Amino acid sequence: MTAVGLGKIILLGEHAVVYGYPALAAALDRGVTIAAVPTPAGGSLRIDIPAWDLRVLATDDHPVSRALLAICDELGVGRPAVTLVGDAQIPHSAGLGSSAALAVAVARALLAYQKRPASPKEVLAAANASEALMHGRASGVDVALAMAGGIGVFRKTTGLQPFPSVPLRVLVGPSGAARTTSAMVDKVADATHASADDKRLRELGGLTDIGAAALVAKDLPALGAAMNRAHEILAGLGVSTEQLDSLCEAARVSGAHGAKLTGAGGGGAVIAIAPRDREQAVLTEWKNAGVTGFVATVGGGA
Numbered sequence: 001m002t003a004v005g006l007g008k009i010i011l012l013g014e015h016a017v018v019y020g021y022p023a024l025a026a027a028l029d030r031g032v033t034i035a036a037v038p039t040p041a042g043g044s045l046r047i048d049i050p051a052w053d054l055r056v057l058a059t060d061d062h063p064v065s066r067a068l069l070a071i072c073d074e075l076g077v078g079r080p081a082v083t084l085v086g087d088a089q090i091p092h093s094a095g096l097g098s099s100a101a102l103a104v105a106v107a108r109a110l111l112a113y114q115k116r117p118a119s120p121k122e123v124l125a126a127a128n129a130s131e132a133l134m135h136g137r138a139s140g141v142d143v144a145l146a147m148a149g150g151i152g153v154f155r156k157t158t159g160l161q162p163f164p165s166v167p168l169r170v171l172v173g174p175s176g177a178a179r180t181t182s183a184m185v186d187k188v189a190d191a192t193h194a195s196a197d198d199k200r201l202r203e204l205g206g207l208t209d210i211g212a213a214a215l216v217a218k219d220l221p222a223l224g225a226a227m228n229r230a231h232e233i234l235a236g237l238g239v240s241t242e243q244l245d246s247l248c249e250a251a252r253v254s255g256a257h258g259a260k261l262t263g264a265g266g267g268g269a270v271i272a273i274a275p276r277d278r279e280q281a282v283l284t285e286w287k288n289a290g291v292t293g294f295v296a297t298v299g300g301g302a
């Protein structure tokens with residue numbers, strides 16, 4: 001059986017979500033798939049994802065190995081002699097939730113291998129344990145989306161509250177510049193003294209409310225305006241780069257309603273919302289800048 005974990009985009013609220021503010025986020029229709037197959041001759045637990053050039057043993061000194069062991073411990077499955085063979089339809093280290101997608105798929109695959117039901121509570125706990133190792137103080141938004149799909153508002157205290165929305169077309173531009181989420185989360189902690197009272201974090205949280213209401217009202221220009229402002233604040237907090245700024249600017253100049261970095265920043269991906277007849281212009285500008293973007297349709301009761 002093949003287990004799935006979905007990638008995600010954050011439309012509004014990244015970083016502020018770590019401090020308890022809401023984030024508006026959506027699962028992508030792609031992510032990571034994992035099948036657990038017995039390792040020949042009873043060899044040790046390992047993971048093999050050719051699409052990411054990733055092949056590690058659970059005992060290796062590698063972040064993915066440590067995450068894998070954390071998942072096994074949380075699930076209480078021991079160290080089964082299996083190879084977790086995977087495929088990935090999203091790049092890693094790109095702000096698209098690859099580590100959470102991997103953790104969810106691995107947890108589901110291990111439970112399926114042991115013929116245990118994929119209890120959402122257990123999968124959530126296991127994937128969060130993995131994310132805590134990978135990213136330090138992760139909010140849990142990536143795991144929630146990787147499991148549930150759809151679109152919704154996530155808060156650390158209440159989890160994901162899905163809401164029905166018209167399908168939303170989002171242009172996604174993976175910049176190709178890798179970064180680590182934990183370093184960006186630390187950067188924001190330094191800039192804000194890790195205080196939820198910081199007015200920039202507060203404004204990011206407010207923009208999530210504005211953007212979610214705009215999305216429900218199908219007011220894409222208002223959603224775009226909130227995204228533009230969020231990018232400005234995130235840049236002020238030090239998590240944008242010249243490349244991300246210029247990809248966002250290129251999208252706006254090409255007629256997008258709005259554009260911003262998505263996820264932790266410092267590299268990773270940008271997203272844009274554009275009128276349908278401007279989408280190709282945005283993608284072409286990104287292509288000219290060396291970035292192959294794609295259109296993701298999110299929400300829509302998925």
Ligand code: MEV
Pocket residue numbers: 010013014015016017018095097135137138139140141142181185263264
């Ligand atoms: C990562 O996708 C988004 C951050 O807000 C971190 C988190 O919420 O875990 C930067």
